[in-house]
Structure formats: C-alpha cells, structure tokens
Amino acid sequence: MSGVSIRNVRKRYGQVEVISDLSVDVRPGEFLVFVGPSGCGKSTLLRMIAGLESFEAGEIFIDGRVVNTLHPSERDIAMVFQDYALYPQMTVRRNMGFGLKMRRFAAPEIERRVLDAARILQIEHLLERRPRELSGGQRQRVAMGRAIVRNPKVFLFDEPLSNLDAKLRVDMRSEIKALHQRLKTTSVYVTHDQVEAMTMADRIVVLNGGEIEQIGTPLELYHQPKTRFVAGFLGSPAMNFLPVTAADGFIRLPGFGSLRLPETREGAAELGFRAERVRVVYEEASAHLLGTVAVLEPLGADTLVTVSCEGHRVVARLPGDCALRLSEAVRLAIDPDSAILFDAAGQRVS
Ligand SMILES: Nc1ncnc2c1ncn2[C@@H]1O[C@H](COP(=O)(O)OP(=O)(O)OP(=O)(O)O)[C@@H](O)[C@H]1O
Ligand SMILES: [Mg+2]
Structure with a gap:
C-alpha cells in the first residue's frame, strides 16, 4: 500500500496565497479527511495531489516517489468528483471501463474488472443503462466504480456526496467506509461537512485559510481541540463558548457563577464545553449558570435545550423525556473536567 506525503507545499492564485507551507503525511491504507470551511483550499490541495494544479514550492510524494512533474495519468490515482463527470451518451458499463480502454487494457480484462466493481457496488443490474436513467445515488456508485476498476494506489474524493439528499448521503457514507475497509486503498477525502469527517475518517485534518489547525483522530479532535476554531467546527451541536475571566484558581462565568477547574491558566478569555456536559440542577449551590x-x-x-444565560446561548443535551417548558427558569451545571479554556487569540490554554 502506498502513502502520500505533502511537504512544505505552497500555492498562490495571483497575489493570494491559498496554501501556505503545508505538510502532512497520509499513511498507507489510511482514510484521511480534510475538512474546513468553504474556500479554505481543500479542492486546491486535492487537485495538487492529482496533478491537476501546479504549485510554487514544496514536494508531493506518492508511494515514496516525487510526483511533482508527473502527468495526472502517470500518478496512479483515481479521483471521484462532486458532479461525477459521467459521459452521458455511454452506458454504465462503458463509463466504468472507459479509463481502462484509454490505457489500452485488453477487452476481457476490462470486462472482468467492471463486473467485479459492479458486484462490489451492487450495480450489476444497471450496466446497460445510461446516466440519465439513474438516480443520484446510482450515479454516485458508477463514479465510484470508475475509480475502483483502475485499482489505483490512491483514491481522491472531492465532496462526492454533496449532491445527494440527506438520507442517501448517510447511506453512501457508510458504503464508502465499508468499501475502504474492504479494499484498504489509501484515500484522501475532502469535505466541508464535519459529520462526514467525524464518521468516515481514520484521521482528520482541519484546514483553515490554507493552514492546518490540527490533525488527529475524530475523537482526539472532539475531546482535545487545540484551538477554538477546531472546537467550534467539529461536533453537532457546536461546542458552547462563554466569555470568562480567570483568577485564583477559579474562572468567573457570566452572571453569578464561577467554576473551579483542575488547572486554571492565565490569559483565559473563553470557556468551551460540550452540550452533553451540561446538566440541569436544582440547588443553587451546585449551579454555574442561571437562565431561561x-x-x-x-x-x-x-x-x-437552548438556554439563554445573561445574553449568551448555552445548548444542553438532556434526556428525551426531560419535562422543561419554554421560558422556564433553569440552573445549569457544567462538568469542569471536560471544559476547555481558550485565550483571546483562540488558542487552548488548559
Ligand atoms: N482558478 C482560481 N483562480 C483564482 N482563485 C482561485 C482559483 N481556484 C480557487 N481559487 C481560490 O482559492 C481558494 C481555495 O479554493 P478551493 O476551491 O480550494 O476551496 P475549497 O476549500 O475546496 O472550498 P469549497 O468547500 O467551497 O469547495 C478560494 O479562495 C478560491 O476562491
Ligand atoms: Mg472544494
């Protein structure tokens, strides 16, 4: 199996630096997901790996070999795009085999690979249809099939599920994951959807403005975000943030409350905590926040439950049978062990 190494890569469009000195290793067999907001450089990076985009500095290795000057067709990668890019006049069978035909594979070998891929993707019954006779999810499968028949060293996916409806997106998400577990082909997957990143990735790279914020497993990033950006980007509902001041081992929350943390650091400006780490309490002594x-x-x-506290909104994930009513006054307690402090620049301080 082949890894991909990206080393000190820079890319600019005109005067604008889109990727600034970015390095990351995709391990052999790994499913690595780049996630970040629109315009942060995800597609650009993927297209650089594919050889569809030049860059100013740095090196990209596939399987230990520098590919900077290699043509896309020589890189042994297969890319699945958002819009599938199927040939409308060709049947599914020909769409899937076309890349192999261009590479002068023998007809029986093409047929064997197409049938194999069709079986894996459960589209054998669709082989004689044309793309317009397929549903969105079926087209997506054909696009995947076209990548699989190539048996490439690396799969590159650019938001392949974003044209599907919500239900199908969830189904295809687990299908792509199951497919990866079966084929174990090194995969680089780009999305702006943090749920896709969390559920599919072996490791996630969070990109922000062409730079890496953090790399880690989904749960590492969820529980130990290094920056406010990562904390706020991953997880649904998003992490709660409240402005705080720190002094004498305590941090002061908006309103009456204060919280003793295992360690309190200077410079703390914001407290972050997850919705599932908030409880409703009845005694004032154990409450940190008061709201409605x-x-x-x-x-x-x-x-x-969204609670309005001193003009701030705090979301709590409570049991389904909780009997709260709108406008009701509630006291909330935050689990101090899982709360995280950030400084004014958004860097973690605790
Ligand atoms: N050909 C181009 N010429 C000039 N600027 C470009 C070009 N292609 C992309 N950009 C700019 O580079 C930045 C990164 O674009 P890119 O397509 O990589 O973003 P992305 O992270 O894939 O976003 P999205 O989630 O919307 O697909 C954006 O600011 C975009 O406007
Ligand atoms: Mg993109």
Whole structure:
C-alpha cells in the first residue's frame, strides 16, 4: 500500500496565497479527511495531489516517489468528483471501463474488472443503462466504480456526496467506509461537512485559510481541540463558548457563577464545553449558570435545550423525556473536567 506525503507545499492564485507551507503525511491504507470551511483550499490541495494544479514550492510524494512533474495519468490515482463527470451518451458499463480502454487494457480484462466493481457496488443490474436513467445515488456508485476498476494506489474524493439528499448521503457514507475497509486503498477525502469527517475518517485534518489547525483522530479532535476554531467546527451541536475571566484558581462565568477547574491558566478569555456536559440542577449551590429556556428541540432519545444565560446561548443535551417548558427558569451545571479554556487569540490554554 502506498502513502502520500505533502511537504512544505505552497500555492498562490495571483497575489493570494491559498496554501501556505503545508505538510502532512497520509499513511498507507489510511482514510484521511480534510475538512474546513468553504474556500479554505481543500479542492486546491486535492487537485495538487492529482496533478491537476501546479504549485510554487514544496514536494508531493506518492508511494515514496516525487510526483511533482508527473502527468495526472502517470500518478496512479483515481479521483471521484462532486458532479461525477459521467459521459452521458455511454452506458454504465462503458463509463466504468472507459479509463481502462484509454490505457489500452485488453477487452476481457476490462470486462472482468467492471463486473467485479459492479458486484462490489451492487450495480450489476444497471450496466446497460445510461446516466440519465439513474438516480443520484446510482450515479454516485458508477463514479465510484470508475475509480475502483483502475485499482489505483490512491483514491481522491472531492465532496462526492454533496449532491445527494440527506438520507442517501448517510447511506453512501457508510458504503464508502465499508468499501475502504474492504479494499484498504489509501484515500484522501475532502469535505466541508464535519459529520462526514467525524464518521468516515481514520484521521482528520482541519484546514483553515490554507493552514492546518490540527490533525488527529475524530475523537482526539472532539475531546482535545487545540484551538477554538477546531472546537467550534467539529461536533453537532457546536461546542458552547462563554466569555470568562480567570483568577485564583477559579474562572468567573457570566452572571453569578464561577467554576473551579483542575488547572486554571492565565490569559483565559473563553470557556468551551460540550452540550452533553451540561446538566440541569436544582440547588443553587451546585449551579454555574442561571437562565431561561429559549428553544426545545426533541430528537427522540435526547432533547437539545437552548438556554439563554445573561445574553449568551448555552445548548444542553438532556434526556428525551426531560419535562422543561419554554421560558422556564433553569440552573445549569457544567462538568469542569471536560471544559476547555481558550485565550483571546483562540488558542487552548488548559
Ligand atoms: N482558478 C482560481 N483562480 C483564482 N482563485 C482561485 C482559483 N481556484 C480557487 N481559487 C481560490 O482559492 C481558494 C481555495 O479554493 P478551493 O476551491 O480550494 O476551496 P475549497 O476549500 O475546496 O472550498 P469549497 O468547500 O467551497 O469547495 C478560494 O479562495 C478560491 O476562491
Ligand atoms: Mg472544494
């Protein structure tokens, strides 16, 4: 299996630096997800790996070999795009085999690989159809099939699920993951959808403005974000943030409350805590925040309760059967062990 190394790569469009000195290793067999807001450089980076985009400095290695000057067709990668890019006039069978035909594979070998891929993707019954006769999810599968038949060293995915409806997106998410577990092909997957990143990745790279904020497993990033950006980007609902001041081992919260943390650092400006780490309490002594219920969102197993506290909004994930009502006054307690402090620049200080 082949890894991909990106070493000190820089890319600019005109005067604008889109990727600034970025280095990351994709381990052999790994499913690595780049996630970040629109315009942060995800597609640019993927296109650089594919050889579709030049860059000013740095090196990209595939399987230990520098590919900077190699043509896309010589890099042994297969890319799945958001819009699938299928040939409308060709059948599914020909769409899937076309890349191999261009590479002068023998017809029986093409047929064997197409049938193999069709079986894996469960689209054998669609082989004689044309793309317009397929649903969105089926087209997506054909696009995947076209990548699989090549048996490439690396798969590159650029938001391949973003044109599908919500339900299908969830189904295809687990199918792509199952496919990776089966084929174990090194994969680089780009998305702006943090749920996709969390659920699919072996490791996630969070990109912000062309720079890496943090690299780690989904749960590392969820529980130990190094920056406010990562903390706020991953997880649904998003992490709660409150302005605080720190002194004498305590941090002061908006309103009456203060919180003793295992360690309190100088420079703390904001406290971050997850919705599942907030409880409703009845005794004033154990409360950190006082507020009123502003929004109730029952999800079945849980209910998300947005509480307005001193002009700030705090979301708590409470049991589905919680009996709170709108406008009701509530006291909240935050679990101090999982709370995180950030300085004014958004860097973690605790
Ligand atoms: N050909 C181009 N010429 C000039 N600027 C470009 C070009 N392509 C992309 N950019 C700019 O480079 C930045 C990164 O673009 P890129 O397409 O990599 O973002 P992205 O992270 O994939 O965003 P999205 O999530 O919206 O797809 C953006 O600010 C974009 O406007
Ligand atoms: Mg993009």
